[in-house]
Amino acid sequence: MLKNKPLKITLITLISIGFIYASIVLFLIFSGTRDTPSTSPDTVLILGAQVKGKTKEDAYPSVVLRERLDTAAAYLEEYPEAVVIVCGGQGADEPDSEANVMKNYLIKQGIPKNKIIMEDTSTRTKENILNAQKKQPLNNTVIVTSDFHVFRAKLLAKRLGIESVSGLPAVSNNSAIFKSYTREIIALAYGLLFDW
Numbered sequence: 001m002l003k004n005k006p007l008k009i010t011l012i013t014l015i016s017i018g019f020i021y022a023s024i025v026l027f028l029i030f031s032g033t034r035d036t037p038s039t040s041p042d043t044v045l046i047l048g049a050q051v052k053g054k055t056k057e058d059a060y061p062s063v064v065l066r067e068r069l070d071t072a073a074a075y076l077e078e079y080p081e082a083v084v085i086v087c088g089g090q091g092a093d094e095p096d097s098e099a100n101v102m103k104n105y106l107i108k109q110g111i112p113k114n115k116i117i118m119e120d121t122s123t124r125t126k127e128n129i130l131n132a133q134k135k136q137p138l139n140n141t142v143i144v145t146s147d148f149h150v151f152r153a154k155l156l157a158k159r160l161g162i163e164s165v166s167g168l169p170a171v172s173n174n175s176a177i178f179k180s181y182t183r184e185i186i187a188l189a190y191g192l193l194f195d196w
Contacts (some may be wrong), residue, residue, distance in 0.1 A: 025188050029181070032151030035167035037075060037142040041082045044168075045138070046072045047128050047145040047153060048088020048098030059096035061105055064146060064172070064180070069102060071170035072144040073109040082142070084111060085135055087119045087128035125149070126156050133160065144168045148177075148184045152191050 049065035061069060076082065084106065088098025099120035107113055117135050122128045132138060141162055143153045147169035157165045172180060 021189070022185060025185050026181075028151050029148055029184055029188060032149070032154065032167060033147040033169050035150050035154070035169055037168040038140055038164070038166045039079075040140055041079055041142045041166075042139050043085060043136065043141045044072060044076060044079070044082045045085045045087065045129070045132055045141055045143045046102060047125060047143065047149070048086070048102060048122075049146070050091070051088075051094040051096055051098050051101045053095045056096045059094070059101050061101055065098065065102065066105075067170040067172065068144055068146060069105050069109070071168060073106060073111060075142070075144070075168055076106075076111055080115075082115075083117060083136065084115055085117045085119055085132045087122055087132055089121050089123050091123070125153055126160070129153070129157050129160055129162070133162075138162045138165075140164045142166050142168050144170060146170050146172050146180065148172060148181050152184065152188045155188075155191060 046068055049068060050062040051059050051065065052062050053059035072084070076084065086099045086102035086106070088102065090097040097120040099118040103116050103118055106116060119128065119131045119135055122131045138157075141157065141164065143150070143157060143165060145153050145167070150167035150169045154165055154167050
């Protein structure tokens with residue numbers, strides 16, 4: 001019994017530390033869900049998510065991506081002078097690049113084609129922002145993404161030198177919300193420590 005006591009203490013300590021760390025990360029994620037976008041944006045940066053369909057011709061945004069695009073389209077009605085950058089490459093299981101599907105969707109929503117810039121090579125959030133910076137200077141930038149993803153997206157943008165950045169959270173009302181939050185807890189934990 002005594003031999004196992006140090007092991008039990010170590011195990012309880014590790015579990016406690018893990019619980020506290022996960023709680024802090026979850027608090028940060030929730031803080032991003034309440035972010036308020038700028039009222040004077042020059043750039044609206046929409047982060048990609050999965051694209052569905054079998055061919056390029058019938059490609060369409062997933063529920064998560066559609067939530068982001070609809071949120072962005074409503075915001076752009078208020079601020080039509082802003083330039084839009086749609087971000088996202090083509091995954092192995094996607095029929096078209098996320099950026100191209102996003103562009104086509106926004107055009108159907110009435111966003112002028114000449115206001116949309118495509119960034120269609122990135123595969124992760126940091127690349128989205130980094131590659132978008134190469135398309136045009138990101139000054140007063142609003143990042144549109146899922147509510148659970150806003151804190152991390154802004155964190156990475158600031159680390160990449162974008163000083164004036166705000167988030168526009170797309171409310172997640174889909175069936176994958178638990179999975180999304182679980183994945184974001186892990187991704188943010190990694191981002192806080194290693195994504196510099």
